[in-house]
Amino acid sequence: MASILFVLNGPNLNALGKREPGIYGGQTLADIEALCRAEGEKLGFAVDFRQSNHEGDLVDWIHEAGDVAAGVAINAGAYTHTSIALHDAIRAVKTPVVELHLSNVHAREDFRH
Numbered sequence: 001m002a003s004i005l006f007v008l009n010g011p012n013l014n015a016l017g018k019r020e021p022g023i024y025g026g027q028t029l030a031d032i033e034a035l036c037r038a039e040g041e042k043l044g045f046a047v048d049f050r051q052s053n054h055e056g057d058l059v060d061w062i063h064e065a066g067d068v069a070a071g072v073a074i075n076a077g078a079y080t081h082t083s084i085a086l087h088d089a090i091r092a093v094k095t096p097v098v099e100l101h102l103s104n105v106h107a108r109e110d111f112r113h
């Protein structure tokens, strides 16, 4: 498989830096993208870094990753807790997909668990 990693970001992550900094910190999404690119380069991967507020975009990108990427890291934001479509998309591809979050969702409201 190609040496591309997709890093996918869901809704409201474009507002990092000004969005609830007490929870998500002061870094912008551009800062995080730069970190991902630098780390990817060290490991020999090109990083394809994307953000969308729209669930269908994330579904389409997971399908695309299934064809071209070695792996996916996804912070699906609030869709993590609600989206059966994303769950099914991840199950539909063979490419490994890792879910991640900036905050500890298990230490927050029940609906984020």
Ligand code: DQA
Binding pocket: 011, 012, 013, 075, 076, 077, 078, 079, 080, 100, 101, 102, 103, 104, 105, 112
């Ligand atoms: C988040 C956690 C989600 O519960 C929340 O809706 C987000 C961000 C995180 O990175 O901590 O948008 O995914």
